[in-house]
Structure formats: structure tokens, C-alpha cells
Amino acid sequence: MTPPNDDASAPSDPTVPNPDSTAAAAPPPPIGRGSFDHVMEQFARDYLRDRRSSRRWNLFFRFGWLALGVFAAWSVYRDNHSSSTPTGPHTALVELRGEIAAEGQASAEVLLSGLKSAFEDAGAQGVILRINSPGGSPVQSGIVFDELRRLKEKHHKKVYAVVEESAASGAYYIAAAADEIYVDKASIVGSIGVLMDGFGFDKVMQKVGVERRLLTAGENKGMLDPYSPLSEKQRGYAQAMLDQIHRQFIDSVRTGRGKRLKETPETFSGLFWNGEEAVKMGLADGLGNLDYVAREVIKAEEVIDYTPKENVAERLAKRFGAALGEGAVRALGRLPALR
Secondary structure, three states, X not given: OOOOOHHHHOOOOOOOOOHHHHHOOOOXXXXXXXXXXXXXXXXXXXXXXXXXXXXXXXXXXHHHHHHHHHHHHHHHHHHHHOOOOOOOOEEEEEEEEOOEOXXXXXXXXXXXXXXXXXXXXXXXXXXXXXXEEOOEOHHHHHHHHHHHHHHHHHHOOOEEEEEEEEXXXXXXXXXXXXXEEEEOOOOEEEOOOOEOOOOOOHHHHHHHOOXXXXXXXXXXXXXXXXXXXXXXXXXXXXXXXXXXHHHHHHHHHHHHHHHHOOOOOOOOOOOEEEHHHHHHHOOOOEEOOHHHHHHHHOOOOOEEEOOOOOOHHHHHHHHHHHHHHHHHHHHHOOOOEEO
């Protein structure tokens, strides 16, 4: 006879915990003051954590900006004091690179700052203006030409123009003020002329049926507007102005080069030549580079650069603001240029 199964027949004891019931999650506490305090405490902890994180990021950015300012100040100081003051005889160098414009490293302000320092240094036996430029503003070129001649007379020092790739148009305008001009046999030299370029869209607008509404006070105020027709009278005004600037350019070249210049009908036509031909035409005095002129002509082989250098703070300023005005003027494309 099989004994009865005690486990199956035994009634459940309410005092013994049920394994299945312990696995289930405990029911949430009843809503009351205790649960409200718990929620507020959690909110306060989260808020304080966010505030601490925000303060850390604020401190990080403040220290970042402070470090940037210190770095910019250090860069300015380094640029101004990086080279020791020359004590012995040497050749002074000033670089003219890129387009000659009021805003840029080839402006009259920048070039003359370096040239004045070079001329005023008692150890500088001569000044070399090393040129690699296609030209640019006739105003900036004329300012440098006049000041360069004044500095030569005041300090009784010679200045030599050394052309690398090119000294064209406004760059040659400046080079003409030098006592002597040296070029490479393949340098581009000359382009003694003036241009003013632009576009005319008035006929295109007529074809597509677009009306130009330009209001001016003064009959020539809209002169050279690309969307309006150009009258013969206005064309004559513009040409007369270009001819006058061209005449100023020619007079400066003749003054600077003197009897060395072998004029031909093409000399002032805007043509350009290589360095070898430029020497034959009297536009240059000989073939030579920076080291040759310093060593063989000036007789001071040590070369010290007086070209003003742009520091970090200036580059940042130009990137975020100063260059905008220059870009707007260039976009018009209507100012005379020596290039």
C-alpha cells in the first residue's frame, strides 16, 4: 500500500513565504509626504549636478580664452623682439610680395615701416628691396616711390631692387626708385601701363526684359555701373583719367632710370619682357639675386630682414573683419590698377 503524498496533501502555511511571491517587485509606496520628499530630493541632486557641470564648462572656456589672449600677446612680443638688434655691418632686406593694395602686406604703410627701420639703422650698408609682385594700386605704388627717394636723400644710403619672379606694373613703378635694379634672366619686368576692368550687362538685361532702376543725383554719378549703358562722354572721362595716371607712371620711370633707359615705342605700351631683355632695354641694370647683390655690390654679406611680420592677433582680426571691406571694393572691379 502506497503511503499518501504529504507534500501534495499538506495545506499551505500562511507563515511560510511563497518563493513565487518574493520574485515579484514590491508595490510602490503609497503617495504621500514621504514620496514627495523623495522626488524633491532627487530633483535637488540633479540640479546641483547640472550646476557643477555648467560651472566646470564655464571655467574651461574662460581659461581657454585667457590662454588664447596670453598666446596672442606672447606672439606680438616675440615678433617684435625675436631678432637681436644688429651691431655690425650688414645688408638690410625688405620684401615686397603679392598684390600692392592698401590692405595687405604689400601696402605702402607696411613697406615704408620696414624701409624706414632699414635706412635708420647705422649698421646697414645698403638696402635691398626684394620684389615678387604683379603690381596693384597706383596710389600705393606712388607713395612708396616718393618716400623711397626721400629716404635715400635723407640717409645717404643706396637701395637696390632685386626682382625674383616678377616686377610688373606697380611693382616696377616702385623698383624705378632704386639706385640699381637686378633681375633674373627669366624674371618678368615692365608692363608700364594702367587698366580699369569691368563688365556691361545692359544689353543682356534688355533681351530678358529686366529694367534697371538706378536713381542718382548728378548725371555721371552712375558712371561705370555695369547694368547701365556707358555713353561716349563717360568713356572719354574714364580714358582721360587713365591716361593721366599712365603719364604719372611714365614720368616716375623716366626720373628713376634717367639716361639708362633706352626708350622704344613699346617701352610704355604695357608690354613686359624677361629679365635678359629688360637689361638690354635699360629697364634693369644687371643679372643677380639677393646674395649676389649683398656680397658683390653692397659688400656686406650678412643679410638682416626688416620686413614687418604679421602677428597672430592681426591675422585673426583680418580674418573676422578687416578683410571684408577690401573684398567689397575688389568685387566692384572698377578702380584703376597697375598690373
